[in-house]
Every structure is written in C-alpha cells, then in structure tokens.
Amino acid sequence: MKNYLKFLVLILFVSCGNDKKNTTELVQVKQTTLANHIERLASDEFLGRKPFTEGEVKTINYLKDEFEKLGLLPGNGNSFFQDVPMVEISGTPSENMIISGKSGKINLEVFKDFVASTNKVVTDVNLENSELVFAGYGIVAPEYEWNDYEGIDWKGKTAIVLINDPGFKSGDSTLFKGNEMTYYGRWTYKYEEAARQGADGVIIIHDTEPASYGWNVIESGWSGSHLIIESDLPLLNVESWISDESAKKMFDISSMKGQDYKTMSREKDFKPVLLDLKVSVGVKNKIKKDVSKNVIALIPGTERKDEFIIYSAHWDHFGVSKAIEGDSIYNGAVDNASGTAGLLAMAEAFKKSEAIKRSVVFIAVTGEEQGLLGSAYYSEYPIFNPKKTVANINIDALDSPGKMKDLTITGYGQSEMDEYAKEAATKQNRYIIPDPEAEKGYFFRSDHFNFAKIGIPALYASGTYEGFDKSIEDIKAYNDNYRINKYHQPSDEYNPETTDLSGVQLDLQLFFNVGLKLANEDYFPKWYDGSEFKTAREQ
Incomplete structure (x- = not known):
C-alpha cells in the first residue's frame, strides 16, 4: 500500500510538472471573447467606424478600455494612442x-x-x-x-x-x-x-x-x-x-x-x-486637415523587452454612407471587426499564458480602407525600433463557414514566416498553400505590407480554400457570396445565430501559437533571397 501511495505521488508530481511546463501550449484564444467583441464593434452603435467621425471616437476608446481591462500597458509612452495626421x-x-x-x-x-x-x-x-x-x-x-x-x-x-x-x-x-x-x-x-x-x-x-x-x-x-x-x-x-x-x-x-x-x-x-x-x-x-489615431497596447517581455512581435489589424471601415436597401451603416463585421476583435482575444490569451521573454505589441491601425494610412504612418514614424521588431502578424477580414484544412499564405515565399506558419498549421492537422491569385498583388493591399517595407518579416494568412467539413466548391461559393453581396456593403453585419466563428478562432489560435513561439526564442526570421524587402532589413 505504501509503495502504491508513493507511485500515486510520483504520478501527481510528474503531472503537475508537465502541466506547468506546458501551460502556454494549453492556452486557447476564446471564441466567446471573439464573438462578443465582433458583435459590439460591428453594431450600429459604432456607426461604421470611419475616421474623423463619432464612430472613430467610440471605437478607439472601446479598444483602449478593453486593453486596459486585460492589464496591457500603453504602447506609446503613457498613451494608448498614436496621432495620425491626415489630409x-x-x-x-x-x-x-x-x-x-x-x-x-x-x-x-x-x-x-x-x-x-x-x-x-x-x-x-x-x-x-x-x-x-x-x-x-x-x-x-x-x-x-x-x-x-x-x-x-x-x-x-x-x-x-x-x-x-x-x-x-x-x-x-x-x-x-x-x-x-x-x-x-x-x-x-x-x-x-x-x-x-x-x-x-x-x-x-x-x-x-x-x-x-x-x-x-x-x-x-x-x-x-x-x-x-x-x-x-x-x-x-x-x-x-x-x-x-x-x-x-x-x-x-x-x-x-x-x-x-x-x-x-x-x-x-x-x-x-x-x-x-x-x-x-x-x-x-x-x-482639409484632421487627426485620426492608431491604438497601441503592450505586453512587456521578461528578458528581451526591446525585441517586439507586432500583431496588427485595422479598426476602420466606411462609416455611414450611401444607403443600400434602406441600410446606410457600413458595419464591417468581417472587414475588419473580425481582426480587431482578434487582437483583443489574442491579448487575453497572452495575458493568461506564462511570462514571455520578448515584448508583444497589439496595434489597431486607422485608415486602411483609405490606402493603408495608419500603418503607413507607423512605418514612417515607428514607435518600436524596426531592427528590433522580430515580425508582424497581420489580421484582416477573417471569414469562413467553419474550420478550414488549409492556411492560405498571401506573399508565400517572401520570408521564413512561412516556416513558422507551416509548423503551427501542421500541429492543427492543416496544410499550407500559396495565394492562388498571386498575380493580383494582394500581398501589397493590407497593413502588413507597410511593416514589410521597413524590413519587418510579415505573415498574412487565413483559411480560405478547403474546409474540414465543407468541400472546395462549397468554400468557393461561400467566398464568392461574401465578395459579391457583402464586401464593402452595409450587409457585412454580424448575426450570432448564423455566423460560425470556429474557423476564425482556429486561424487566431494559429497566429497566437506562432507569436508565442517567436516571443520565447532568440531568433529573428529572415527574408528569403529574392524578396524585394530583404534589403530594407539589412540596411
């Protein structure tokens, strides 16, 4: 009996030790957190989140308050905001x-x-x-x-x-x-x-x-x-x-x-x-001149505080504009309440994980719909040293009718961020594919591009091709419907009864896992030879 008790104690000790060791691996990006923030940000209350409107004021203050509630620090000195002067x-x-x-x-x-x-x-x-x-x-x-x-x-x-x-x-x-x-x-x-x-x-x-x-x-x-x-x-x-x-x-x-x-x-x-x-x-x-704002929050690293992983997503959409079928509020649920809510959900996951060695930054940028303006301003006036910025993971318009087998990487072949994404996807039993329409230059049409321009390796990806439970044809029909009937329309709204966020959560979990790995190692991902952004990193 005494030996049996010793055996139980040994099992308990090993189990406790393993649990502590693997705490970060068990942290999940919560789908309920994601859903709550999308529903709020895409509601009529936020008036379509257009810069220079009441919708901007509501949006940036909501994000600041939520980051503060999670215990994140201001990312721009004593402020959560970076002024972005626009004309x-x-x-x-x-x-x-x-x-x-x-x-x-x-x-x-x-x-x-x-x-x-x-x-x-x-x-x-x-x-x-x-x-x-x-x-x-x-x-x-x-x-x-x-x-x-x-x-x-x-x-x-x-x-x-x-x-x-x-x-x-x-x-x-x-x-x-x-x-x-x-x-x-x-x-x-x-x-x-x-x-x-x-x-x-x-x-x-x-x-x-x-x-x-x-x-x-x-x-x-x-x-x-x-x-x-x-x-x-x-x-x-x-x-x-x-x-x-x-x-x-x-x-x-x-x-x-x-x-x-x-x-x-x-x-x-x-x-x-x-x-x-x-x-x-x-x-x-x-x-006409005015000022909009990027929202920036920080989790400091424990060992290398001056090295940064940046998550980005644009908070803006088109506001109140031309009415279509009686609706004039362009809510932008997918584009990009999904990504903005994703920042908050991942920030929550990082705060629940063990201490991280490098600092992690969350930037909700303004003016993407007007030409990537918030990220362009940040790239010209960066708060965190680009040479010490390890990588950017950008989140824009996440949408799927369920969990996806693929992870489509826009800009595949540019940097070693592909390898990080592949490793994380494999652990989710998913496969990697390059953007099938790379000739259209989508890599240059979202905010990660402005980080790439100053030499920061960037990952921009999502599941868009094949579902675990839905065929390639089903997914294409789903994507076509969004592009034709909802993209940049008032109909891009959130309905909690019909929206399946399991695929979005899976993508965010992958982004979290990639960032967690980067935050706890000392390696800087490199641009591949032949990338037009390699020189900027090396200069």
Whole structure:
C-alpha cells in the first residue's frame, strides 16, 4: 500500500510538472471573447467606424478600455494612442491632358482617357510642357540588377511606365517572380520610385490583365476626394494614368513609333527613351486637415523587452454612407471587426499564458480602407525600433463557414514566416498553400505590407480554400457570396445565430501559437533571397 501511495505521488508530481511546463501550449484564444467583441464593434452603435467621425471616437476608446481591462500597458509612452495626421484632398484635374511633339498632338479627355491627382498639400499643381520619357516598368531593383531610370537627369521630366513588372506573362519564371506580382509591379511603387528619382510626374499605362482590373476601377477610384498622411518623403507634382488606347496614340507621334515598347521593357539592358514629346496637365485641390489615431497596447517581455512581435489589424471601415436597401451603416463585421476583435482575444490569451521573454505589441491601425494610412504612418514614424521588431502578424477580414484544412499564405515565399506558419498549421492537422491569385498583388493591399517595407518579416494568412467539413466548391461559393453581396456593403453585419466563428478562432489560435513561439526564442526570421524587402532589413 505504501509503495502504491508513493507511485500515486510520483504520478501527481510528474503531472503537475508537465502541466506547468506546458501551460502556454494549453492556452486557447476564446471564441466567446471573439464573438462578443465582433458583435459590439460591428453594431450600429459604432456607426461604421470611419475616421474623423463619432464612430472613430467610440471605437478607439472601446479598444483602449478593453486593453486596459486585460492589464496591457500603453504602447506609446503613457498613451494608448498614436496621432495620425491626415489630409483630405479633393482634386479637380484639368479637362484635358495635352501631349504634343513634332509629329503631332493629342488631346486626352479626363476620366475617359486619363486621370490625374496629387498628394502634394497645395491648392494648385501642374505639368507644364514637361518632357516625356518612356521608363519601361519604372523599376529600380538592385537584387535583379534592374534600373529603368538609369542615365537620365529626371528633373523637369515625366516618366511613362507600364503597370505590373517584367515577369508577368513573360513565360520566364526566373524573370522577377514570373507571373507573381512583386511590389515593383504595384502602382504605388511606380509613383514612389519616380519621386525618389526626382521626376515631376508619372503616367502609368493602364492594361486590364496586368493591372487585374478594368479602366472603370481607375475612373471611379481616382475621382472625388482621397485621404493621405503628410510625409517628408519626396512627392510628384502629378500622379496619373492613361488608357492603353491613349498610350498607343502617344507612341504613334513619338520617337518610338512602330517599336514594341512592351517587349523591349522586359529586356535587362533596357534604358529610358526620350520620346520627343511634352505633356501639360494640372490639378486644383481643396484641402482639409484632421487627426485620426492608431491604438497601441503592450505586453512587456521578461528578458528581451526591446525585441517586439507586432500583431496588427485595422479598426476602420466606411462609416455611414450611401444607403443600400434602406441600410446606410457600413458595419464591417468581417472587414475588419473580425481582426480587431482578434487582437483583443489574442491579448487575453497572452495575458493568461506564462511570462514571455520578448515584448508583444497589439496595434489597431486607422485608415486602411483609405490606402493603408495608419500603418503607413507607423512605418514612417515607428514607435518600436524596426531592427528590433522580430515580425508582424497581420489580421484582416477573417471569414469562413467553419474550420478550414488549409492556411492560405498571401506573399508565400517572401520570408521564413512561412516556416513558422507551416509548423503551427501542421500541429492543427492543416496544410499550407500559396495565394492562388498571386498575380493580383494582394500581398501589397493590407497593413502588413507597410511593416514589410521597413524590413519587418510579415505573415498574412487565413483559411480560405478547403474546409474540414465543407468541400472546395462549397468554400468557393461561400467566398464568392461574401465578395459579391457583402464586401464593402452595409450587409457585412454580424448575426450570432448564423455566423460560425470556429474557423476564425482556429486561424487566431494559429497566429497566437506562432507569436508565442517567436516571443520565447532568440531568433529573428529572415527574408528569403529574392524578396524585394530583404534589403530594407539589412540596411
């Protein structure tokens, strides 16, 4: 009997020891916490969470209060807030863009043939007989030994560039990343690089297939007002697009008449070409300034407090706008009350786990729907040293009709964060797949991108392809229904009786597990060779 009691004591001792050792592994991201926060944030009370409205005030104070209740510390000194100064620019372009040379003149009509805007906070900008230069894809990529701006003094000149990058539809998987769009292919990059080169303006040639959207998207997206953050970075006088048809007319009166400008732009030895043309166009602006806020909360590490894992999600949506079927509040339950609530649910899980060695930061950013503005501001004015920031895990629009077998990684192949995600997915009996539409550049369309731009390896993923209990076809139909009937519509609402959050919880648990591993080791994940963000990390 005495030996039996000793045996029981030994089992109890071992069990207690194992329980203590594995406490962090047993912590779950609570689905009830997630559901409660989504229901609240997506309610009409928050008025669609638009920056500069009562909805913003309610949202940021709700997040601050909830982080405080969990025992998190302010992430910006003594404050939970980071001011994000924004400017609303209502631009009116000139009725015509005039392109002229020795061989002729073309008069392009606004919206039908071209769009034009500026991010300069001034009432008037112009290109007045600015010299036009064809700059291929408008790319400077040292890792590919590529420079489309080489050999030209760009002061007083306007660059004409192609959308996407040389790899698209080239048939060569080693040219950039083949069909997968790199950041060099995004229109935002084209404007940024031309400004760095000292050009006065850029005109991007629209082409539906490489752009992944039609001219109608350009026409609507570049009309009316837009929000920007004020910046010390160089800016162009005019940022513009022209239609493919207009571009062909332009080349017909240029020094390149008859040349295949698209094919020649794929050649590694391409050099910019003076077109013997000049362009004139202007934009008149009305300007309004205001301040929005990022919400930042911190769990300090126990051993390496100056090393950080950042979780991010955008809190904003479209507020109260055009009524559809009698509903004018754009609640944004999936986009992105799901991610914002996920921050709170994961913060709760971290506070319940054992002490962590590195610090963990939760950032709810503003202005994503206006162009990733809150994360862009943070990347320009980071609170935590980017060189000491281990990784970013971004959460945007989590939605599924149940638990998913897959974890689809947007930007797969960029960094070693893929390996962390794969390890965590395997433990959930899930598999990893790359984004099946990588040519559309989704990696560059959510807030993780701005962390990547300053060299921080980022993970952006979710289950979107195959369910444990639902087929690939069922999931596609579910996703199509959301995209067609709910995305950016008042109908993106939360219904606790019909919404299954088990798949969202599974994704969040994976993100928590990845962050927990990173928080308790001393390794810094690296960008893979060939990533356009590797240089930023190493500089």
